[in-house]
Amino acid sequence: xxxxxxHHHIIPYRTLAKVWLLLLFLTATLVFVSTAYHDILSVPAxxxxxxxxxxxxxxxxxxxxxxxxxxxxxxxLVLVVLIVFIGLTFADIANR
Amino acid sequence: xxxxxxxxxxxxxxxxxxxLGMWLFLFTEILxxxxxxxxxxxxxxxxxxxxxxxxxxxxxxxxxxxxxxxxTSSLTVAVAISAMQKGNRKLTMVCxxxxxxxxxxxxxxxxxxxxxxxxxxxxPNGPALLTLPDGEKIFYGLYYSMTGLHxxxxxxxxxxxxxxxxxxxxxxxxxxxxxKLENVGLYWHLVDVIWIFLLPLLYLAA
Numbered sequence: 001x002x003x004x005x006x007h008h009h010i011i012p013y014r015t016l017a018k019v020w021l022l023l024l025f026l027t028a029t030l031v032f033v034s035t036a037y038h039d040i041l042s043v044p045a046x047x048x049x050x051x052x053x054x055x056x057x058x059x060x061x062x063x064x065x066x067x068x069x070x071x072x073x074x075x076x077l078v079l080v081v082l083i084v085f086i087g088l089t090f091a092d093i094a095n096r
Numbered sequence: 097x098x099x100x101x102x103x104x105x106x107x108x109x110x111x112x113x114x115x116l117g118m119w120l121f122l123f124t125e126i127l128x129x130x131x132x133x134x135x136x137x138x139x140x141x142x143x144x145x146x147x148x149x150x151x152x153x154x155x156x157x158x159x160x161x162x163x164x165x166x167x168t169s170s171l172t173v174a175v176a177i178s179a180m181q182k183g184n185r186k187l188t189m190v191c192x193x194x195x196x197x198x199x200x201x202x203x204x205x206x207x208x209x210x211x212x213x214x215x216x217x218x219x220p221n222g223p224a225l226l227t228l229p230d231g232e233k234i235f236y237g238l239y240y241s242m243t244g245l246h247x248x249x250x251x252x253x254x255x256x257x258x259x260x261x262x263x264x265x266x267x268x269x270x271x272x273x274x275x276k277l278e279n280v281g282l283y284w285h286l287v288d289v290i291w292i293f294l295l296p297l298l299y300l301a302a
Binding site: 012016024031034045050053060061062063074079082086090 | 115134137167181286293297301
């Protein structure tokens with residue numbers, strides 16, 4: 001019933017608040033870059049800032065940073081599968 | 097895995113297993129939305145100009161406002177979990193309550209936004225939609241599918257968060273037994289992550 005014997009990492013409120021501020025800052029940057037420099041920077045910004053924001057949520061809010069390597073590996077595997085799917089589809093689209 | 101006989105621990109719980117189970121569910125969600133993102137990307141590569149025009153007609157302000165709402169609601173859920181681990185039940189309940197209010201605010205914004213599109217005649221088989229070029233029709237189709245499916249997830253989150261709040265109130269979730277709270281938090285954060293991708297794909301595409 002109780003997990004007294006297991007160690008549970010508690011993320012400090014301060015860390016959570018910092019991550020939240022960083023996420024808001026990155027959102028503001030993304031919106032600014034995508035509107036002000038749309039022609040050249042919107043796609044690079046989408047491909048860099050967005051995964052960075054998702055990574056912050058995964059690692060801190062979802063506690064992944066403090067999880068065992070097994071779970072981290074599983075998450076990585078799923079993301080790699082998704083990227084392979086996307087990569088193969090685009091390899092097909094680009095050569096039609 | 098515990099080797100203690102069942103009679104010694106009649107209500108044995110497998111903390112790691114429960115969390116792993118939640119993550120496995122989240123993996124199916126990632127691949128579900130991943131498929132839609134892939135569909136979007138493939139069509140955007142085919143109709144770049146139509147997707148650009150489509151994105152111009154969406155309300156960027158509502159999109160960004162909803163992003164801030166969801167990011168903040170993710171923070172309140174994360175604080176609720178840390179507070180529960182520290183035994184601060186009251187703060188946990190306050191934070192879960194705020195999260196539910198944010199989730200409802202998100203849905204109200206979504207309603208206002210969708211009603212705006214529908215009034216313009218942009219809905220499946222709508223008069224304005226039928227006059228648009230193919231690429232824009234596909235853009236709005238994907239817009240409704242992706243934000244609609246995401247909206248259903250937000251609605252599911254409101255229900256799950258409300259049940260969790262009640263569990264905390266009835267002390268079914270405690271500082272030593274908080275796995276349900278943690279799992280609903282994981283779900284809510286994933287709903288947030290999906291929106292993080294929807295913002296640039298739809299609202300900032302113009």
